[in-house]
Structures are given as C-alpha cells and as structure tokens.
Amino acid sequence: MSRPLQTIFYLTLIAFLAAYPAFARDFSIIGYSPDDLSSEEKLHDLFVSWMSKHLKIYNSLEEKLIRFEAFKDNLKHIDERNKRVSSYWLGLNEFADLTHKEFKNKYLGLKVAENRNVDSSEDFTYRDVTNIPKSVDWRKKGAVAPVKNQGACGSCWAFSTVAAVEGINQIVTGNLSSLSEQQLVDCDISNNGCSGGLMDNAFKFIVTNGGLHKEEDYPYLMEEGTCETKKEQMEVVTINGHRDVPQNDEASLLKALAHQPISVGIQASGRDFQFYSGGVFDGPCGTMLDHGVAAVGYGSDYIIVRNSWGPKWGEQGYIRMKRNTRHREGLCGINKMASYPIKNK
Structure with missing residues (x-):
C-alpha cells in the first residue's frame, strides 16, 4: 500500500x-x-x-x-x-426484551424515608478522620461476597443491607459469610418484602432480631415467603447498630467507604443504567432514589458499586459511578442516603 x-x-x-x-x-x-x-x-x-x-x-x-x-x-x-458516549458503554444484557416501564416495575424497590436524620454528623463514626487512601477496593480485601441476583422482586434494599453487614463482619472477624436476604424479605415487617424497603429499617431489624442467618441456611427465593422461625437455633451474624453518613457530603461518604462497605441509595431507573455494560458511568440520571445498592470501594474519579442484578449485568455485576461531579447529591443521588452497620470487636 x-x-x-x-x-x-x-x-x-x-x-x-x-x-x-x-x-x-x-x-x-x-x-x-x-x-x-x-x-x-x-x-x-x-x-x-x-x-x-x-x-x-x-x-x-x-x-x-x-x-x-x-x-x-x-x-x-x-x-x-x-x-x-465515550466514558461508558451499553450492551444487550438480559433486560433487552423488557420495555423500560416493565424494567422499572420489576427490578427496583427502594422506599425513601421521609423522616430520615438529615444532619447525622454528630453520630458519624468517621467524622474526625483526616487521611484516607487514594483508592480502596473491598473486593480485593476479601470483604465482598459474590454478586447476587434479586430477580423480579423489589428486594434491592435487602441486598444492599446484607452486603454492608457481610463486609463489616469480615473486617471484624476475618470471616466472609454470605448472609440471607430472604430472612429480611420474609421476617422484617418494617419493610415490604418484594414491594420495597429501606436499609436503615433492615439494620434495625437485624439488631432487634439478634442477628441474620447465613444464606445457606435461609436461601433466597426471588419471591416473598413465610418467616421461618424454626431456624432460630441456627448460627447468625450480629451487628450492634448502624449510622447514617451525613447527607450530600461526598467527603464523608469516602471516609466511611475507606473503612467498610456501605449501603447507598441511587436513582437507577434511567435507561442507560438498565443497559450499562462497562466504563465509568456518568450518564443521565436524577436524584429521586429508587434502588438500594452497596458501595464497595472507590478510585480517583469513581465509586465502585455492587448491584444485585446478577453477574451478567455491568462489569460482572458492578458499576463504576463517576464522582467529583460538583453536585452535592452526587451522581444519581449516591451521596443522599448512605448508611453503614456497626459491629464491635
């Protein structure tokens, strides 16, 4: 030539x-x-x-x-x-035969609390932290269980809660145990099973219930079941309480995330989010929270988020969401409603 x-x-x-x-x-x-x-x-x-x-x-x-x-x-x-778009890309995942309305009706389920404590700075465990690493990935530290799939049940709140509890339990005890979302769906009457719920309520349930069963003892059904009280004698994982991250403060979010995986609410009802396949997501989305997920790390310009739509969605079940957006609420409202469990050593 x-x-x-x-x-x-x-x-x-x-x-x-x-x-x-x-x-x-x-x-x-x-x-x-x-x-x-x-x-x-x-x-x-x-x-x-x-x-x-x-x-x-x-x-x-x-x-x-x-x-x-x-x-x-x-x-x-x-x-x-x-x-x-060049920063992220979309793909033909398993949701490609659903209309966008059908997708939103089936795979979301966060219920936002109207009376949530907006100013939680006094109770914020990591308020006085001054230095945090430039990047953190709790997957590499062994504190994140394999990605799970909520199915067509609006139980995202349970998966978000469980991921955070699994994380702090591993950090404190050294043991990573996959825990039961189904127990929350069946037994936590402060939430609404497959019709939605809130992570803060689920943390409170785990405390008052005396712990949460392991996944293998109380497996997930992708639908609501009857609360299995006969499982009371089986081993449980406990927490001592939970705290809210100060609202709309990315610095506080990163402080908490540097110490443990945390539960966050986001708006995931955008069409680009439905078909996200990879890259650093900075696509169109609002801040009306409708989906509970778990933040499990961060990099220089993104937060690593573990979803509950199975490993075929996104980056093997994860999404990297753009941070440093200059919006107080964060991309898709990720800074608005973060919380984390406390487990004493």
Missing part, C-alpha cells in the same frame, strides 16, 4: 472509531456489531442468538413478537448512546 493510501486508510479508520466509540471495544462486550443493524433479517437472527444466550423462552408467537419489538427499540437506544 502506498503512503498516501495508507494515510487515507488510517484517517478513515480513526473517523470510524470516533463515530462508534463502543465498537472500538470487543463486540462481545456490547452484544452486537454494526452489521447486525443492517436488515430486519439480521436483527431477528441477533434476537434469536440473544434468546439462546440468556435462556429466554416465550409462551407464544405473539409474546415473542412483542418481545422482539421491545428488543429492537432497546437496541436502537443502546446503539445511539454508544455512538455519542
């Missing part, structure tokens, strides 16, 4: 990658390629391949057609966003 043709080739390639930033990455990450969008037939082939990958089975041809239309609409959104 002559030098002028070489130059033209490379300029064309650079222009293509600039127009399609997500396609500069491995196609397997986002689940499709530009060629898949070229015809209705190829879209259908992509849909069938996606169905096989995610073990999707529909009860009728009519339902399949409805899901195919939702799939195409979602793919259009994913592709348009991937062409415009």
Whole structure:
C-alpha cells in the first residue's frame, strides 16, 4: 500500500472509531456489531442468538413478537448512546426484551424515608478522620461476597443491607459469610418484602432480631415467603447498630467507604443504567432514589458499586459511578442516603 493510501486508510479508520466509540471495544462486550443493524433479517437472527444466550423462552408467537419489538427499540437506544458516549458503554444484557416501564416495575424497590436524620454528623463514626487512601477496593480485601441476583422482586434494599453487614463482619472477624436476604424479605415487617424497603429499617431489624442467618441456611427465593422461625437455633451474624453518613457530603461518604462497605441509595431507573455494560458511568440520571445498592470501594474519579442484578449485568455485576461531579447529591443521588452497620470487636 502506498503512503498516501495508507494515510487515507488510517484517517478513515480513526473517523470510524470516533463515530462508534463502543465498537472500538470487543463486540462481545456490547452484544452486537454494526452489521447486525443492517436488515430486519439480521436483527431477528441477533434476537434469536440473544434468546439462546440468556435462556429466554416465550409462551407464544405473539409474546415473542412483542418481545422482539421491545428488543429492537432497546437496541436502537443502546446503539445511539454508544455512538455519542465515550466514558461508558451499553450492551444487550438480559433486560433487552423488557420495555423500560416493565424494567422499572420489576427490578427496583427502594422506599425513601421521609423522616430520615438529615444532619447525622454528630453520630458519624468517621467524622474526625483526616487521611484516607487514594483508592480502596473491598473486593480485593476479601470483604465482598459474590454478586447476587434479586430477580423480579423489589428486594434491592435487602441486598444492599446484607452486603454492608457481610463486609463489616469480615473486617471484624476475618470471616466472609454470605448472609440471607430472604430472612429480611420474609421476617422484617418494617419493610415490604418484594414491594420495597429501606436499609436503615433492615439494620434495625437485624439488631432487634439478634442477628441474620447465613444464606445457606435461609436461601433466597426471588419471591416473598413465610418467616421461618424454626431456624432460630441456627448460627447468625450480629451487628450492634448502624449510622447514617451525613447527607450530600461526598467527603464523608469516602471516609466511611475507606473503612467498610456501605449501603447507598441511587436513582437507577434511567435507561442507560438498565443497559450499562462497562466504563465509568456518568450518564443521565436524577436524584429521586429508587434502588438500594452497596458501595464497595472507590478510585480517583469513581465509586465502585455492587448491584444485585446478577453477574451478567455491568462489569460482572458492578458499576463504576463517576464522582467529583460538583453536585452535592452526587451522581444519581449516591451521596443522599448512605448508611453503614456497626459491629464491635
């Protein structure tokens, strides 16, 4: 190839990658390629391949057609966003056959407390901390259990609570035990099971109940069950209380997070959040909290968040959320409602 043709080739390639930033990455990450969008037939082939990958089975041809239309609409959104955004990318995950309304109805569930203590600085354990590490990742310290999946049950509040309790228990005892979200869903009457709840209430329940059972003794069902009181003799993990992080204060959030995984509320109902596949997320979202998750670390410009939508979502079940946004509430309201359990040594 002559030098002028070489130059033209490379300029064309650079222009293509600039127009399609997500396609500069491995196609397997986002689940499709530009060629898949070229015809209705190829879209259908992509849909069938996606169905096989995610073990999707529909009860009728009519339902399949409805899901195919939702799939195409979602793919259009994913592709348009991937062409415009460079810091993160979206992919065809297991939610790609749901309308956005269906997704919001099934996979969220945080109930925000109207009477929550806004100024909790006096009770804040880490108020006087002055120096924290530049980065922390509690996964590498052995304080984070494998990513779990809440299913189509609005029990995110239970998963957020349990992740924080699992973390502090490991930090204090050296043992990482996977604990029971189902016990909270079934037994914590201060919350509403699959219809939503609040992490602060769940922390209080664990204290008054005398602890929380292990996952293996009280496994998750993805639906509400009957509170199993016969399990009372089985081993439990205890905490001594909980504290709220001062509201809308990222510095305090990082102080707490430098010492333990914490529960946080976010607004996760944005369409980009639904299909997040990787990168540092700084996408469109508000601060009306609707989802409970766990912050398990931070880097120079992001907070590491453990979700409860299974390991196929995001970065193996995690999302890196942009920090230093200059908004008091933080991206998606992550600074608004953080809390953490206390466990005495």
